[in-house]
Amino acid sequence: MLVKDVMNANPVYAEVPSKRSAVLSNMIRNEVSSEPVVRKDRGTLVGIVSIKELMSRSETDQTALIMNPRPPRVKPKDEVQKVAKAMIRSGFRAIPVIDDSSRLIGIVSVEDLLEKIDDSELLRMPVDELLSKTFASAWSETPMPVAYKIMDHSGYDTITLIDSQGNINSYLTQIDFLKELEEEYSSSKAQMQASSESEDWDWSVSPVLYVGMKGMTLPNKKISELSPRKLPVVPSGTTVEAAISEALRARAPQVAVKENGEVIGMLYDLSIIEQLLNP
Numbered sequence: 001m002l003v004k005d006v007m008n009a010n011p012v013y014a015e016v017p018s019k020r021s022a023v024l025s026n027m028i029r030n031e032v033s034s035e036p037v038v039r040k041d042r043g044t045l046v047g048i049v050s051i052k053e054l055m056s057r058s059e060t061d062q063t064a065l066i067m068n069p070r071p072p073r074v075k076p077k078d079e080v081q082k083v084a085k086a087m088i089r090s091g092f093r094a095i096p097v098i099d100d101s102s103r104l105i106g107i108v109s110v111e112d113l114l115e116k117i118d119d120s121e122l123l124r125m126p127v128d129e130l131l132s133k134t135f136a137s138a139w140s141e142t143p144m145p146v147a148y149k150i151m152d153h154s155g156y157d158t159i160t161l162i163d164s165q166g167n168i169n170s171y172l173t174q175i176d177f178l179k180e181l182e183e184e185y186s187s188s189k190a191q192m193q194a195s196s197e198s199e200d201w202d203w204s205v206s207p208v209l210y211v212g213m214k215g216m217t218l219p220n221k222k223i224s225e226l227s228p229r230k231l232p233v234v235p236s237g238t239t240v241e242a243a244i245s246e247a248l249r250a251r252a253p254q255v256a257v258k259e260n261g262e263v264i265g266m267l268y269d270l271s272i273i274e275q276l277l278n279p
Contacts, residue, residue, distance in 0.1 A: 011107035
């Protein structure tokens with residue numbers, strides 16, 4: 001199967017020149033964890049920016065200085081295995097598709113690949129063979145900054161919530177944490193814009209947003225206050241095909257696998273994608 005058979009021809013992307021706040025809002029609005037970056041005047045691919053860059057590179061407000069300038073890329077006639085390899089190697093959940101002039105013409109996401117998998121052997125495989133016994137998790141009363149650190153240090157893009165009874169029924173993604181940052185910055189912006197009725201000027205907004213972004217401060221809320229997402233569940237022994245259907249239905253990057261009512265591990269979508277590289 002070729003890239004052109006699975007790619008989305010209407011990708012979400014960022015432009016340069018632009019500012020961090022524009023990228024932040026675009027990611028949240030479209031629920032994506034990364035965006036290709038193109039030159040505004042030419043449409044050529046010049047980089048890629050992910051939530052990790054936004055959270056860690058806080059010394060500047062300019063997208064050009066935040067983005068990764070060496071983005072993975074594929075072309076329409078490449079085999080889909082090349083996309084899978086790029087995802088596994090880079091950690092990006094969506095890979096840009098370019099033409100011969102390096103113009104961005106599409107994107108292939110993890111979900112795009114999952115929807116088109118035609119490997120019957122892989123689809124019939126029981127989920128237990130691809131199960132991850134370890135995964136990022138935290139008590140539902142954990143403060144946001146701590147939970148984000150747990151997720152970040154674990155290397156996962158999600159974190160599952162454990163309630164006071166030890167149950168695992170929900171999870172959070174990087175996007176959920178990003179939403180809290182945007183809300184905090186919007187609040188700060190509104191406060192600084194307010195002027196007294198006797199004055200005809202406002203405080204400048206740009207420095208306030210820059211300082212707020214530079215600090216990358218997450219509010220000290222409990223993660224249970226972030227509207228956690230319901231975790232899809234399948235029983236042990238379920239086929240990979242059925243698990244993919246459940247993940248796509250729930251728009252979730254992972255599926256919990258249960259045995260005798262207990263979660264015994266997680267099936268991550270990237271673990272399935274990695275199997276496409278096996279001979």
